[in-house]
Amino acid sequence: xxxxxxxxxxxxxLTRREHDAEDIVQEAYLRAFNAFGNFHGGDAxxxxxxxxxxxxxxxxTRTRQRDAAVDSFDEAIHEVPTNASADPYVILEQHLxxxxxxxxxxxxxxxxxxxxxxxxxxxxxxxxxxxxxxxxVGTVMSRxxxxxxxxxxxxxxxxxxxxxxxxxxxxx
Amino acid sequence: MKCDESRAxxxxxxxxxxxxxxxxxxxxxxxxxxxxAGVHRNLVTLQTSVRAAxxxxxxxxxxxxxxxxxxxPAAAASxxxxxxxxxxxxxxxxxxxxxxxxxxxxxxxxxxxxxxxVTSAHVRSLMADHLWDVKSTDQHTVKPWFHGKLDFAxxxxxxxxxxxxLEGGRLEYISGRPVAALVYRHEKHYINLFIWPAPGxxxxxxxxxxxxxxxxxxxxxxGMNYWAVSDISAEGLRQFVSVVRSGAATAATQPGxxxxxx
Numbered sequence: 001x002x003x004x005x006x007x008x009x010x011x012x013x014l015t016r017r018e019h020d021a022e023d024i025v026q027e028a029y030l031r032a033f034n035a036f037g038n039f040h041g042g043d044a045x046x047x048x049x050x051x052x053x054x055x056x057x058x059x060x061t062r063t064r065q066r067d068a069a070v071d072s073f074d075e076a077i078h079e080v081p082t083n084a085s086a087d088p089y090v091i092l093e094q095h096l097x098x099x100x101x102x103x104x105x106x107x108x109x110x111x112x113x114x115x116x117x118x119x120x121x122x123x124x125x126x127x128x129x130x131x132x133x134x135x136x137v138g139t140v141m142s143r144x145x146x147x148x149x150x151x152x153x154x155x156x157x158x159x160x161x162x163x164x165x166x167x168x169x170x171x172x
Numbered sequence: 173m174k175c176d177e178s179r180a181x182x183x184x185x186x187x188x189x190x191x192x193x194x195x196x197x198x199x200x201x202x203x204x205x206x207x208x209a210g211v212h213r214n215l216v217t218l219q220t221s222v223r224a225a226x227x228x229x230x231x232x233x234x235x236x237x238x239x240x241x242x243x244x245p246a247a248a249a250s251x252x253x254x255x256x257x258x259x260x261x262x263x264x265x266x267x268x269x270x271x272x273x274x275x276x277x278x279x280x281x282x283x284x285x286x287x288x289x290v291t292s293a294h295v296r297s298l299m300a301d302h303l304w305d306v307k308s309t310d311q312h313t314v315k316p317w318f319h320g321k322l323d324f325a326x327x328x329x330x331x332x333x334x335x336x337x338l339e340g341g342r343l344e345y346i347s348g349r350p351v352a353a354l355v356y357r358h359e360k361h362y363i364n365l366f367i368w369p370a371p372g373x374x375x376x377x378x379x380x381x382x383x384x385x386x387x388x389x390x391x392x393x394x395g396m397n398y399w400a401v402s403d404i405s406a407e408g409l410r411q412f413v414s415v416v417r418s419g420a421a422t423a424a425t426q427p428g429x430x431x432x433x434x
Binding site: 004008013018025026095096120121126156 | 215235
């Protein structure tokens with residue numbers, strides 16, 4: 001079965017549930033099989049991941065897993081802070097607590113989670129992620145940046161950095 | 173580069189989404205700016221950690237369940253049987269074809285990789301301000317310089333008369349071997365001409381392409397690979413190529429001229 005691990009991993013992260021992920025992958029493969037006539041070449045893995053992703057979204061909507069905060073997701077409000085001053089001033093430990101990291105990823109809105117999973121686990125390019133998630137490339141970039149900012153904030157030790165900054169300003 | 177710009181580029185930088193010029197810009201900035209270097213370190217730590225997060229492999233039995241769920245070729249009595257088989261065969265052919273095609277599209281062909289290497293070498297030479305190891309105003313100092321450094325003798329000519337003066341030469345390492353890089357100038361622009369042997373390859377007309385906005389042309393002549401890359405216009409590069417090629421052709425018909433150069 002081609003790309004089964006990739007399909008399951010994506011569904012597992014997007015749904016956060018073991019058994020639902022299995023059902024979704026099963027449904028997605030059935031959809032893929034029936035829709036093969038619509039496959040006009042390109043990357044077969046991306047094509048399949050697109051179907052898995054859409055099946056997940058259908059499931060999320062149906063089971064009302066997408067909470068209000070996610071439904072009102074607004075790109076304008078969630079714009080990436082790219083200027084230096086708005087960066088989260090945290091220092092990350094070299095070895096992050098893997099369980100805390102897993103929880104932090106699961107806590108991300110699904111729109112952030114999907115770009116992160118496609119990028120870091122499947123190694124897709126921005127262009128490929130844009131195709132799978134039906135987004136503009138610029139949106140992929142900003143969501144990815146935003147996802148990482150959130151993870152850094154959740155996992156970092158902001159106080160250390162603030163202390164360091166205060167110490168620095170006192171010295172001036 | 174300022175910090176704001178650098179911060180905006182750090183994510184595409186760690187994701188390998190920047191072109192070579194921007195990559196070098198960011199790297200230069202990271203060397204000079206502690207603050208941005210710290211943010212970059214964070215990003216790399218985060219990326220490494222996320223990649224080490226659980227990758228959920230499909231549970232055993234899922235593949236079998238999917239298979240049993242799909243319309244089975246043998247299950248239906250009538251027309252679905254051949255349809256299923258044809259679909260399956262078509263799927264195999266399509267997958268094979270698309271895998272092959274995507275390799276081409278991604279530019280992983282030998283030509284595509286060479287074009288990228290040649291462009292990188294060109295950009296590096298400009299960025300590092302290392303255009304030539306030997307500076308010259310004519311071919312007589314450049315050609316001997318390559319002796320003993322290469323296992324072949326590149327055809328070195330000055331095209332000042334056609335407003336492409338030879339500025340110098342250096343060694344490059346491309347496609348896993350040392351190659352000759354001749355540097356020509358046209359007004360304020362530099363052109364890198366890379367030359368190395370092409371054993372067993374027939375002469376070919378020039379093929380024009382471009383990488384990251386740099387026009388590139390390559391051809392094979394008299395058993396040598398020629399790759400020209402520059403930041404001049406595609407039309408300018410085409411002129412340069414025709415000057416180089418007609419120069420080589422003149423030499424071939426005038427043995428005396430070629431002998432004088434050696």
